[in-house]
Amino acid sequence: MIVVKIMRDIMAGRSRIVVKTKKLRGKSIVKGGPGTATRTLGLIGGILTYAIDLGIIDRNPAHGIKKPKYKVRDRRLTEAEYRILGKILADANAAGKCRRTTEIVRQIALTGCRRSEIINLKWCDVDIEGSCLRLSESKEGRSIRPIGLPVVEFLEAEREATLGSYVFPGYGLDTAFGGFPRQWQILFAGTPLEGLTAHVLRHSFASIGNDLGFTEVTIAALLGHAKGTITSRYIHVLDATLVTAADMIAGYVNALLEGNRFERGSYALDRAARKIAMGEFIETRGVG
Numbered sequence: 371m372i373v374v375k376i377m378r379d380i381m382a383g384r385s386r387i388v389v390k391t392k393k394l395r396g397k398s399i400v401k402g403g404p405g406t407a408t409r410t411l412g413l414i415g416g417i418l419t420y421a422i423d424l425g426i427i428d429r430n431p432a433h434g435i436k437k438p439k440y441k442v443r444d445r446r447l448t449e450a451e452y453r454i455l456g457k458i459l460a461d462a463n464a465a466g467k468c469r470r471t472t473e474i475v476r477q478i479a480l481t482g483c484r485r486s487e488i489i490n491l492k493w494c495d496v497d498i499e500g501s502c503l504r505l506s507e508s509k510e511g512r513s514i515r516p517i518g519l520p521v522v523e524f525l526e527a528e529r530e531a532t533l534g535s536y537v538f539p540g541y542g543l544d545t546a547f548g549g550f551p552r553q554w555q556i557l558f559a560g561t562p563l564e565g566l567t568a569h570v571l572r573h574s575f576a577s578i579g580n581d582l583g584f585t586e587v588t589i590a591a592l593l594g595h596a597k598g599t600i601t602s603r604y605i606h607v608l609d610a611t612l613v614t615a616a617d618m619i620a621g622y623v624n625a626l627l628e629g630n631r632f633e634r635g636s637y638a639l640d641r642a643a644r645k646i647a648m649g650e651f652i653e654t655r656g657v658g
Contacts, residue, residue: 373414373432380407381438394542404438411437447574449626454562455479456627462557471553473524474538478568479627480521480620482575482593484508485568487515490546491537496525501613505594513594516612518620579619588615 379385383402390397400406415432422430447455459472477488487508497504501522503515517525528537538547558564572593579589591612625632 373411374435376414377407377411377435377438380410393548394540394545395548408437411435444573445570446577447570449632451563452479452574452623452626453629453631455566456629458557458561458563459627468553468557470538470547471550471557473528474547474550475554475557475568475571476627477521477524479571479575479623480524481515481517481616482572482579482619483515484572484594485550487594489538489550492535493529493532493537494535496529496537498522498525498529501616508594515594516592516616518616518618518624520620520624521616575619575623578622579615582615582618582622584615584619588612592616592619 380402381404385400385402385406387400388397389400411432415430418427418430418432421427455475459476462468462472474485474488477483478485481488481503483503487503487505490507491503491505495504495506501517501519503517505513505515525537532539534544536544536546539545540547540549542548554568558566576589576593579592580586588611592615622632
């Protein structure tokens, strides 16, 4: 059957190709593999189902074909690995190497954003007063992402020193930074984190959020997942819970990157911490 042959060819990497994109020095690398085969089979199945609806064919030849299993991307960084990551970034900065990439890596780690969302981030999408990114384009379309204070402070400082539309400008005329993939490889080659991906940083951000006791819905909103994403262009003030969550997760990750050690791995329903936070909240609003 031709559909099975297509799937097997993709799994074997026979569909491998490098395509030049419209961006400066941009290219799309198609590698194939089990994951690509699974997604392609789903797409073909959808097209053939539509063809049945139109009366073009009588049956869907993609139905019943067993999809290949592929490795689920569930790796997360340990706290020790976060400290290693922080040292790698600090050493690279001290050596004047891959500065732009180290900044992007840190912001991915502190926001949980996708790699493309940070690389292509524009100042028009940054709302410092609202402590969020108002992304006009993302995987989910329009999306609002709460950001923590470490990210806000970075953006405030960067705004003073950066010209053009992009937060991380490239070397061309008002373009996004294009050297990230190559510099990422340089940055981590030969280190304990060789093979690290941006998705692992995103998944680790979510895992830290879970460790700190935040709900799945809150974490989904921070990450921009479809089930929890904030999309309304009319929202001007974010839920305080989301801003607090962004502050705590970004602050915790930032502390790990700076080399700090913590004795506990989970903070959910910590009564002592809740009492301290409640006391500070009441004290700051007291009138004497």
